[in-house]
Amino acid sequence: MSLEGMVTAVERWIGTGEPNEIQSWYRQRNGAAYVGNFAWCDATITRAAVEAGEYDAVCFGVDFAYTVAHAARFKAAGQWHAMTNGIKASGIRRGDIIFFDWDGSSEIGKIDHVGIVTGVSVDFKYVYTIEGNSLNVCARRVRVVEDIAGFGRPKYKTPPKTPPASGSSSTSKRPQVSLSRLVKAFKADPPKKGTPVSYAPVEVVENALVGERLLAKKYADGHAGSATRSAYTLYQERLGFTGGDADGIPGSTSLGRLAKKYGFDVVA
Template identity: 75%
Template sequence: MSVETMVHAVERWIGTGEPNEIQRWYEQRNGSAYRGNWPWCDATMTRAAIEAGEYDAVCFGTDFAYTVAHAQRFKEAGAWHAMTTGIAKSGIRRGDIVFFDWDGSSSIGAIDHVGIVTGVSADKRYVFTVEGNTANVCARRVRTVQEIAGFGRPAYKPEPKKPTTTSPGTGSKRPQVSLAKLVAAFEKDAPKKGTPVSYAPTEYVEDALVAEGLLAKRYADGHAGTATRSGYALLQQRYGYHGDDANGIPGMASLKRLGKAHGFDVVA
């Protein structure tokens, strides 16, 4: 339960059209006023917050379908940031709940839409988001400062810390992954929910694939099953490998590159 859990909970709805499960679910919780096809952007944030275990942080324990009320609640909590100084100076970041006014104001009362921030461009000109009910679907979007009224910053739970081991001869406290043991896990593991994993450090690799946007968070469970292997194949393709070199089985070069980017060391 953390900012990453929340982001991935929203991302799992990407591609959802309408009418949809989110609308039906919200009606069951909040009554017949929400029957049929209605604007569901903030209901998406509510549903994802509950799934992520961040309902209090994102929604203050309240279901939201009305974006103005949601933004106002962030303001009451002292967690509202109006977009009045530009993207760079605003400090907007991954996990923030971002609100939009299509007329370009930073007024809470004029807010039209909401999403979650997944990142900011290096030049600070664009904000990357996932939004429900954008052109009648849940999708990734790229937004400019002119569209953003402001954002709320949830008080997310901290990321859980993983145990670390010392790499031989380095004094490093970074996690360590054995390529040989990892490959063996990839070649023989299938999803085994509820059973022991064959090589626990597989989870470090899965977490890195999640951070790269190549694996859904729910599959980062230490089991090197088909989803993990598919995610690694996509990583290999991203790194420029093709054919048998992009078969989803880790190699030393790709694994070291991934470890360098995501904080773990690789040994044979």
């Protein structure tokens, strides 16, 4: 699979509390030392890596529950980046495995927690993550530089090529996307079973999200389901929107930015 496959695998566990299947799975693989309600943040990363086919890239072929050991393995492989120069200068990006020290150091031996990066705010003040065992649940979080010890950068399998911008050919007609109809689709489609297409140009927007590396290509099917809406939330957060302004429902500003970059027109 790829970086996106890894992110998708972690997303599957969002909302999971404890005790949980991740802990049971890890215990079955690694024995009675992991009995009870053990800390499962790195077990979540291990489980997702196995599901995504990125076990060697993310875990070097080893199960990890101990965050210090995992970060040290990235360092031994020359793939560790200490958070010593700020978020922007560090180059941290989607798919990186992010490690935290709640005391604010960048020392591997003091690491407390781990997650995966899903994006970085446009002003480089925040890093967006998904983390297992964060307040006893797997959830999306927003982190600041003071909490980040560093990150490991897996050597993911080659991702799919970014699709060309829609309508990039000088002889093709630019796609038209109605904002009002798009909003209705984004609100109506997630609860529907299967992949009903209520508004075909949804796929134009989905292809743009694929181009942004926020949505797996397999979900660009014209159905504005939960994966599409989650990807659009990440895009809004990337633009600096927060709270109710980053609800995964397209707005004129965010959609206009996508349209300009990916060659389609927004209409009423």
